[in-house]
Amino acid sequence: MKIWLNGGLQDLETARVSVLDHGMTVGDGIFETVKSVDGRPFALTRHLDRLARSARGLGLPEPDRDEVRAACAAVLDANPMPLGRLRITYTGGVSPLGSDRGDEGQTLIVALGEVARRPDTTAVITVPWTRNERGALTGLKTTSYAENVVALARAHEQGASEALFANTVGQLCEGTGSNVFVVLDGEIHTPPVASGCLAGITRALAVDWTGARESDLPFDVLDRADEVFLTSTLRDVQAVHQIDGRDLPDAPGPVTAKAMRVFAERAADDLDP
Numbered sequence: 001m002k003i004w005l006n007g008g009l010q011d012l013e014t015a016r017v018s019v020l021d022h023g024m025t026v027g028d029g030i031f032e033t034v035k036s037v038d039g040r041p042f043a044l045t046r047h048l049d050r051l052a053r054s055a056r057g058l059g060l061p062e063p064d065r066d067e068v069r070a071a072c073a074a075v076l077d078a079n080p081m082p083l084g085r086l087r088i089t090y091t092g093g094v095s096p097l098g099s100d101r102g103d104e105g106q107t108l109i110v111a112l113g114e115v116a117r118r119p120d121t122t123a124v125i126t127v128p129w130t131r132n133e134r135g136a137l138t139g140l141k142t143t144s145y146a147e148n149v150v151a152l153a154r155a156h157e158q159g160a161s162e163a164l165f166a167n168t169v170g171q172l173c174e175g176t177g178s179n180v181f182v183v184l185d186g187e188i189h190t191p192p193v194a195s196g197c198l199a200g201i202t203r204a205l206a207v208d209w210t211g212a213r214e215s216d217l218p219f220d221v222l223d224r225a226d227e228v229f230l231t232s233t234l235r236d237v238q239a240v241h242q243i244d245g246r247d248l249p250d251a252p253g254p255v256t257a258k259a260m261r262v263f264a265e266r267a268a269d270d271l272d273p
Helices: 044-058 065-078 146-157 201-210 219-223 254-269
Strands: 002-005 008-011 029-037 083-091 107-114 121-131 162-167 172-175 179-184 187-190 227-232 236-243
Touching (some): 008 065, 044 065, 044 083, 044 201, 146 162, 172 179, 172 219, 179 219, 187 201, 201 236
Antiparallel strands (some): 002 008, 029 083, 179 187
């Protein structure tokens, strides 16, 4: 397995990042996960746009897009696989211990792992912790991900693949690594970015391609929604068949099934929408 690290391909087994890298010591970094299909990245331009937004939000210099594209191409060429998780990581680089950044430049890593196609339906749980819709990192895809690790571990303990958060005012927000959509009276709704959720790439495409509405939704909408589905880079559109142990019969429902079909067709037609 070959990865890209700071300017070139390296063997995964021997590639090394400094123990003083700010991404490791304080989580000062950003990342993107990009789906690859037969060696080609999906929606890479949108992911690079969000990577730049996240860099600006953290006060990091924007990464060189040409370099990142070249790194992605090199890694994909070096590691052929039918379906992959392409991970772009960009950190504050080697820095003093503490919160201050150093002056040695940033770290860029691009790696690839093979994945299997997700099942059409999944189980989720809700968790008591909240997203802060007014936090300094809100809307940024940062490597400060421990909150998601804790919530996802709880989901796995309960036989689910995802955990859903409310925000601080009790509105439905997002999952640990996904956006959430609900169907009410045949109409698709998803929380707005102002709720504190990440502006997901798949979320944006699903909104455009299905006509979903961005709506402020109380957290308990999950108890009365006709259908629920998740979106993310590797889930695409995935129906929810169980929430907190309560079954949602006949998932995927008709609206979700159509959304799944439309997304698959549109994505197949254009790998960089």
